[in-house]
Amino acid sequence: MAGKGTTRGADGPAPDVGRWGLHVQVRVPLDAIDLDVDWRPESDHVAILGPSGSGKSTLLRVLAGLEPRAEGRVSLGDEVWLDSDAGIDMPAWERRVGWVPQEALLFPHLSLRENLAYAGADPTQVEKMAESLFLSDLIDRRPRFLSGGERQRVALGRALLAGPRVLLLDEPFSALDRPLRSEIAAMVRAFARDSGTPIVLVSHDEHDAELLADERWVLVAGKLTADGASA
Amino acid sequence: MGQPPSAEGTPKASPAVPTAQAELWPGRAPEQTPEALVVFAASSLQDVLPLVARAWQAEAGVSVRFSFDATSRLAPQILRGAPADVFISADDVWMRWLEERGGVDGTSIRPVTANQLVFVVPRGASNPPEDPGSIARSDLARIALAGENVPAGRYARAALESAGAWGTLEPLVIRGGTVRATLEWVARGEADGGIVYRTDALAEDRVSIAFAFEGGDYPTPTYSGAVTTRTERREAADAFLGFMSGPEAAALFSASGFGPDGDGATGAQVPPPALDAASGLDPWSAVRLSLIVAFAAVLLGLVPAVALGWVLARRDFPGKSFVSMIVMAPLVVPPVVTGFLLLSVLGRESALGGLLASLGLAIPFTLLGATLAALVVGFPLYVMAIRAVFDTVDQRFEEVSWTLGVPKAPTFRRISLPLALPGIAAGAVLAFARALGEFGATVVLAGNMEGETRTIALAVYSLLESPSGQGATWTLVIASVMLSLLALLGFERLSRWQRRRMEDHHGR
Numbered sequence: 001m002a003g004k005g006t007t008r009g010a011d012g013p014a015p016d017v018g019r020w021g022l023h024v025q026v027r028v029p030l031d032a033i034d035l036d037v038d039w040r041p042e043s044d045h046v047a048i049l050g051p052s053g054s055g056k057s058t059l060l061r062v063l064a065g066l067e068p069r070a071e072g073r074v075s076l077g078d079e080v081w082l083d084s085d086a087g088i089d090m091p092a093w094e095r096r097v098g099w100v101p102q103e104a105l106l107f108p109h110l111s112l113r114e115n116l117a118y119a120g121a122d123p124t125q126v127e128k129m130a131e132s133l134f135l136s137d138l139i140d141r142r143p144r145f146l147s148g149g150e151r152q153r154v155a156l157g158r159a160l161l162a163g164p165r166v167l168l169l170d171e172p173f174s175a176l177d178r179p180l181r182s183e184i185a186a187m188v189r190a191f192a193r194d195s196g197t198p199i200v201l202v203s204h205d206e207h208d209a210e211l212l213a214d215e216r217w218v219l220v221a222g223k224l225t226a227d228g229a230s231a
Numbered sequence: 232m233g234q235p236p237s238a239e240g241t242p243k244a245s246p247a248v249p250t251a252q253a254e255l256w257p258g259r260a261p262e263q264t265p266e267a268l269v270v271f272a273a274s275s276l277q278d279v280l281p282l283v284a285r286a287w288q289a290e291a292g293v294s295v296r297f298s299f300d301a302t303s304r305l306a307p308q309i310l311r312g313a314p315a316d317v318f319i320s321a322d323d324v325w326m327r328w329l330e331e332r333g334g335v336d337g338t339s340i341r342p343v344t345a346n347q348l349v350f351v352v353p354r355g356a357s358n359p360p361e362d363p364g365s366i367a368r369s370d371l372a373r374i375a376l377a378g379e380n381v382p383a384g385r386y387a388r389a390a391l392e393s394a395g396a397w398g399t400l401e402p403l404v405i406r407g408g409t410v411r412a413t414l415e416w417v418a419r420g421e422a423d424g425g426i427v428y429r430t431d432a433l434a435e436d437r438v439s440i441a442f443a444f445e446g447g448d449y450p451t452p453t454y455s456g457a458v459t460t461r462t463e464r465r466e467a468a469d470a471f472l473g474f475m476s477g478p479e480a481a482a483l484f485s486a487s488g489f490g491p492d493g494d495g496a497t498g499a500q501v502p503p504p505a506l507d508a509a510s511g512l513d514p515w516s517a518v519r520l521s522l523i524v525a526f527a528a529v530l531l532g533l534v535p536a537v538a539l540g541w542v543l544a545r546r547d548f549p550g551k552s553f554v555s556m557i558v559m560a561p562l563v564v565p566p567v568v569t570g571f572l573l574l575s576v577l578g579r580e581s582a583l584g585g586l587l588a589s590l591g592l593a594i595p596f597t598l599l600g601a602t603l604a605a606l607v608v609g610f611p612l613y614v615m616a617i618r619a620v621f622d623t624v625d626q627r628f629e630e631v632s633w634t635l636g637v638p639k640a641p642t643f644r645r646i647s648l649p650l651a652l653p654g655i656a657a658g659a660v661l662a663f664a665r666a667l668g669e670f671g672a673t674v675v676l677a678g679n680m681e682g683e684t685r686t687i688a689l690a691v692y693s694l695l696e697s698p699s700g701q702g703a704t705w706t707l708v709i710a711s712v713m714l715s716l717l718a719l720l721g722f723e724r725l726s727r728w729q730r731r732r733m734e735d736h737h738g739r
Contacts (some may be wrong), residue, residue: 066630092633099634105627108732109649118645119635162635 020044020198022166026062026072026082029056035062045199047213048229049206054219056202057102060168063200064099065092074166083146098164098197102171104151106143106188108129112154113139119162129157132187134180148175160191168194169201173208185211242651267296268467269314269680273321273382273454274299274693275346275428279487280319286483287474293467298680299693301409303380308678309459310334311370312579313596316462317471319343319454326455335457340467343475344484346452347429347445348383348390351418351438359441360424363394363449372405375416383410386452387426392443414438428452434667458643491603497634516682519688521714524598524686525666528606530661532613536662537655540617541647545626562611566671570604573676575604600677601684605666613662620654621647623733653732657725664718667711 020041027036035055050056061067065081068089074082081090106115114134116126130136133153136147143151152175159167167188174179189212192199199210202219207217216227261610277299277329284295298305302321306329309315318335320326330337350366352359360369376386385405391397405416417425418437432440444450456475458468474480484490509531542548561569577584577594587594594600632642646657670688677684679693687707694704710722715727 024322064634065631066634085736091632091638093633093636093638097658101631102628105625105631107628107646107650109634120638145551184314187517 015166021075021077022198022200023073023075024059024063026070026074028055028058028062028067029069030058030123030222031128035059037219037222037224039217039218039224041200041215043213043215044196045189045213046201046215047209048200048202048217048219048224049217050202050204052204055222056204056219057170059219060099060170060200060202063095063166064097064170065095066099067091091170096162096165098159098162098167100152100155100159100167100172101171102156102174104143104148106146106151106158108143108205111140111142112146115143115154116157116161117166118158120160125161128159134183149177149180152176156188160188164197165193167197167199168200169199169203169212171203171208172201173211174203174205181207182211188212216225237353241709245358257540267294268316268464269296269298270300270317270319270471271300271305271309271313271315272317272319273302273305275321275431277693279484280487282483282487283475283480284471286479287471290466290474291470293471295471296681296683298678298685300679301378301381303378303382306334308596311574311595311637313460313678313680314459314461316464317456318459319456320382321346321452321454322385322454323453324385325382326457328425330457335459337457337603339472340455341457341472341476342455343456343472344456344481346489347443348426348449349429349432349443350424350426350430350441350454351414351417351435352424353417354437354439355421356439359439362442363390363396364445366391366394367396367399367423370398371403373405373422373424374400375405375413375422377410377413377427380407381409382427382452383413383428386450388709389450391427392479393448393450394444401486431696433488468597507720514690514703514710517687517707518547518618518710518714519683520598520601520684521667521686521688521711524601524605524669525663528609528666529601529613529663531602532606532610532662533655533659536613536617536658537648539614540655540658541621541643542616543614544621545610559611560616561608561672566567566604566608566669566675567675569607570672570675572606573607573655573672577676595676596680596684598677601673601686604672604676605686606662608669608672609665611664612665613658616658616661617651619730620651620658620729623654623729624650625733650732651729653725653729657722657729658667660718660721660725662716664722667714667718 013127022037022041024037026035026037032053032181033055033059037059048056058067062070063083070104071084072082073080073084080086080094082088082089106112107118110118112130115121115125116129121129127139128143130139133148133156135153136159138146138150142155146154152172154170173184176184185208188199191197199212201208203209217224218227270280270328271286278295284297288294298315299304300308305318306320306325309318310332318329326335326340329335330340344585350360350363351567360366360368360371367522376387379385388397391400405410405422410431412426413425414431414435415621417427418435423463429440429443432438456472458465462468472709539554539558543551554608574595575581575601577587578586584594592599594603628650629642630644632646633639637645667686668688669686670692673684673686674689674692679685679689685693685709691704691707691711694707
């Protein structure tokens with residue numbers, strides 16, 4: 001399935017599941033608020049905007065299978081990832097989501113090349129990815145020698161090379177300057193288009209949403225609503 | 232330790248009936264230095280017996296290994312199955328005690344040599360008492376005697392009772408553990424006088440002998456030897472005992488100041504033999520043994536310590552605090568108590584110990600036992616250090632790995648373990664340092680046998696009872712301090728490496 005420039009509404013009222021079949025119905029008790037969503041995005045590339053502390057990162061962790069407090073149901077197409085009532089909770093390594101956390105979290109004991117190849121990509125793929133992320137010169141360094149922006153790019157490349165079924169991007173461009181942001185965003189978009197990989201992006205920055213998403217949602221105090229400004 | 236032995240006459244034990252346990256005791260497996268005879272002997276013989284053994288070896292071609300300790304500690308050890316072939320007691324009471332309980336063959340008991348009790352005062356003390364009768368009248372404030380159950384302590388009390396001075400002096404008495412500790416008090420002037428063996432007094436030049444308890448009114452400390460019931464080397468044991476009663480041994484004993492009436496050993500004109508070389512206590516053997524024990528303990532504990540450290544850092548489960556408490560307990564429980572508990576669980580009387588022994592894994596009084604004692608006592612530090620490391624390793628690294636399709640076990644191997652490695656090594660070094668210093672649990676579980684369980688700490692302890700151990704003691708003290716400091720330095724460096732590793736992902 002490819003997500004080429006579809007706009008919402010072309011298929012009429014939403015069918016039982018969204019276009020790529022993600023359906024999230026969960027509650028997560030957090031410290032201050034409860035995250036409580038019933039969500040079916042329609043576009044392949046979705047942005048969730050919201051102030052910090054609204055639960056955006058938690059929502060991504062629920063999708064990635066990293067949030068044991070989540071109660072409810074998450075399904076992708078006819079595959080059930082989480083069903084608390086049925087006792088189903090597919091582990092993170094079987095969901096194969098490309099989670100790019102805000103802090104990059106590169107493995108500090110591995111070189112950049114080893115980080116990129118972590119999920120098992122072959123060396124030529126790794127070289128190519130490094131090149132398209134402008135990282136070729138740094139490929140044998142350890143993460144501690146990289147700037148924040150370089151780290152984010154490595155984290156992105158590491159996730160892409162794992163062949164994810166969904167990309168989950170948590171403020172992925174926050175450490176990049178504007179021109180580089182557009183370039184990397186275009187590269188991610190091209191990758192997503194070519195491989196048919198849906199994207200869920202969370203950010204507090206509308207600009208990120210403009211670069212990557214066709215559909216916008218707003219998360220405030222744990223509640224998710226469609227944003228009128230959707231593309 | 233057992234109840235005070237009684238001196239009452241006892242039925243003679245039938246000769247050499249090995250018990251079932253003795254057969255299970257695999258310390259006697261033939262591959263274990265089959266040529267050496269193991270002799271457990273009173274610590275006051277520490278300097279002279281190796282000379283006798285050397286003379287015997289020249290003649291009989293059999294070498295001897297010693298375990299020297301207070302008679303009162305050795306006898307119960309033999310009863311618990313320590314692999315001794317010959318026991319040499321400093322008095323008859325403990326020998327009979329052991330015979331009654333089937334530890335030694337009663338028919339083999341024979342006198343070996345004798346000593347004499349002397350009253351010592353600090354060198355240069357003014358106005359020392361001149362004979363037993365004058366002690367009670369002199370103005371001594373404190374008198375040092377060896378412990379109640381130690382033969383020298385009992386002999387001393389008997390001597391004072393014979394002199395009619397016990398009632399007057401009893402309030403002044405302070406009790407040292409061993410003869411050597413008693414002597415040390417007098418030498419340092421902590422006590423104004425004390426009663427010790429002549430041989431010990433002769434070897435200590437900070438004291439002078441005021442008088443000897445001579446004559447038929449006073450007890451003559453007599454050493455007796457016997458063959459244990461569990462020996463498999465009956466012939467060699469008998470031969471060694473026979474040699475000790477012979478003229479050649481008598482000359483050696485006499486040259487060191489032993490013998491019924493001190494002939495050949497009056498005053499200080501008998502130079503003590505070159506004892507340090509001959510005392511049979513090789514300091515480097517103790518250092519080597521300590522290193523072996525500490526390394527083995529650390530290796531043996533590695534997997535359990537990493538597993539427990541990880542579980543305690545990363546998991547919540549019912550009973551977690553209980554598990555944590557049990558693991559940490561050896562840190563606060565006295566090591567001697569830990570050793571006693573281990574002995575109760577793993578000793579030959581216990582079901583588990585019996586099972587292990589039948590599998591050829593003997594714990595008490597073996598190198599394995601020393602290793603186990605060192606491990607148990609060092610384990611809390613080991614686990615605590617590793618737990619702290621896993622606490623500092625950001626769990627989200629593991630989460631990232633999972634989302635990249637790598638399940639938990641390979642993630643642990645590829646991410647958690649390498650990230651924690653310097654810290655794990657630091658924990659191992661800390662446990663190693665603790666194992667080097669282990670004493671209490673080891674002495675209870677593994678005894679104090681040269682070349683087998685006598686590590687640095689135990690060797691130093693033994694040397695304190697030896698009048699000639701100064702040189703070897705300092706070698707060991709220096710080695711011990713150096714090793715400990717080196718280990719702590721290693722710990723410091725590894726910890727710093729770990730910290731740096733964890734700072735890596737926080738940026739420049």
